Amino acid sequence: MxxxxxxxxxxxxxxxxxxxxxxxxxxxxxxxxxxxxxxxxxxxxxxxxxxxxxxxxxxxxxxxxxxxxxxxxxxxxxxxxxxxxxxxxxxxxxxxxxxxxxxxxTPVLDAPGVLTASAVLLDNLQDPGNVGSILRSAAAAGITQVYCSGGTAFCWSPKVLRAAMGAHFVVDIHENVDLAELVKAAAIPVLATSGYATDRLYDVDLARPVAWLLGHEGQGVAHDLLALATHQVVIPHLGQIESLNVAACAAVCFFEQLRQIQSK
Missing domain, CATH: 3.30.1330.30 (Ribosomal protein L30/S12)
Incomplete structure (x- = not known):
């Protein structure tokens, strides 16, 4: 020493x-x-x-x-x-x-391939705490592939690392990814969360690989990406709150998928 x-x-x-x-x-x-x-x-x-x-x-x-x-x-x-x-x-x-x-x-990963396994796509999420929480929830739900747009908070920053509580070491994190190209080439359904969607999360078949597309804390998923998604889904909720925090939304989505998979 x-x-x-x-x-x-x-x-x-x-x-x-x-x-x-x-x-x-x-x-x-x-x-x-x-x-x-x-x-x-x-x-x-x-x-x-x-x-x-x-x-x-x-x-x-x-x-x-x-x-x-x-x-x-x-x-x-x-x-x-x-x-x-x-x-x-x-x-x-x-x-x-x-x-x-x-x-x-910090890991250096190969360029993203075609999406075939469940994954998380982060579009311009800027709060490190949210990004870290999403990584942690993804790892806990068995999702091991994360793709981040160029505008998303740097995943290897101290705040993201602390919020993720070790999730970085069990998931593969791809940064500065062209999400539009990734979505276009995806071999699995891409589900975007949106407060304006009509399809409820709980009514969608999630007992299969899907890619979760999550957007900016205030603006949501960019309109061009939203248009490319296979489905737009909403999490129904009660009360006067307009929407869920994006990290909370992600956790609900991931564990509803896990529930459906384990219920088969």
Missing amino acids: KTITSRDNPLYKDLKHLAGSSQARRKAGQTLLDGVHLCQSYLALRGAPLHCIVSEGALANPEVADIVMQCEAPHARAHVSAMPDALYNALSQVEHGVGLMFLIA
Whole structure:
């Protein structure tokens, strides 16, 4: 384990840049996982990180110590660096965190193929919390393919990572995708959610692979994409609320599909 004691340390400068800049994360093809849960999930599902960074105060935490030990194992081949709590806290975006983060490479995936398995298509969703929640619900419902338009929040940003709670490591996330071309070539039905649709979600056959098309928090799915969808569906609801939050809408859709599949 190496120790970083200065803000002028080259690695520390790189970490600081990554922590505070989405552009830097995209350019480097790297991101930071902050917290025990994300780091444990990554170790279990993807293996060792590029670098494990720990605050000196966190080394007394048994969970942190176990993760550090796994990263230091000869077969892991991960670098481990410790630093004073003050330096670590200047990096972390988690208030009152435990003092552990991983530096990882963001996955590079092949160009999207034809849609044949259930998938999620995100059209210009801009709130990181919503995107992360949708990833988490998709993973929980067994959907492993996610396609994001260029206007959608960067999936490997800290806020999306925290909201997704490890879902990133069990789903394949394609970013900057031309959703129109993907929908046109799809070999499965594409269902767009819309408050103006007449088909109720619960009346549609979902016991088969489908692609869920979800749109911007305020404007919904873009009109050109909406026109390409196989079906437009609405979730019926009572009361004076105009519509559901997009992440809540996604969860209802995914688990109605799962219910129908398990009921067959």
